[in-house]
Amino acid sequence: MTSLYEHAGGDEVLHRVEAAFYEKALADPVLKTLFTERRPLHVDHLTWFTAESFGGPERFTDRLGFDYLIAVHRGLQITDEQRERFVEVYLETFEEAGLFDDAAFRAAVRSHVEFGSAVAQQNSHAETDDQLHPIRAVPRWTWDGDE
Template sequence: MTSLYTHAGGEEALRKVEEAFYAKVLADPVLKSLFPQRRPHHVDHLSWFTAESFGGPDRFTRELGFDHLIQVHRHLAITDEQRERFAELYLEAFEEAGLLDDEAFREAVRSHVEFGTRVAQQNSLAKTDAELHPLREVPRWTWERDSEPEKG
């Protein structure tokens, strides 16, 4: 079966979605405290993570490593409202790109962002390493999802 990465149109298509998404979060009053200013490499990092998670190249792992993701979320204290808004804007960016017409793909993207925002929120609230989510690698998303990603 075609990977989610290929179905989405590859790196270029995902980068366009992430650019649109990032513009949304930077302008959003609920997310302003989490995204106070544009960071030059944020779209690249988001694109690499999504591409790898959807079955594309492992550039995020090779160039940044999963610990980078844990560290950028530590101590952000992401609220439920912020987590839900992030997920809403993420899906909106995919919708606006015309990528959510396929119901199975829509469900995969939805479950991907729901899982990811829950991991980020847990890590953002962790006071100790033991309270961090146990995930230590980029999750691999497929067409049929349940609550947990595949390993490597």
């Protein structure tokens, strides 16, 4: 069976989706309090993470590492409304890119973003390392969810 990365169309397609998502997040009334400024490498970082999660190259781990991901979310105090809106806009962007014709792929992406946003939310409220989510590596997502 092909990986989610291959099914999505690889780096080029994922980069285009992440760029569209990022534009929406910067302008969204709920998300713009988290995405407060345009960062030149943000789309690349989002793409690397999603690609690696979906079974593609391990660029996120090799170039940034999971500690980086923890650090950028820490202190953000992500609310339930922001987490839910993130998921909604992310899925909407995949839909608009024409990637949700396959119900199984749609379900896999939904479970991926639901899980990831919950981890980010937990880490955003952590005042100590013990309060962080225990995951310390980019999760490998499959058609059935996390490996």
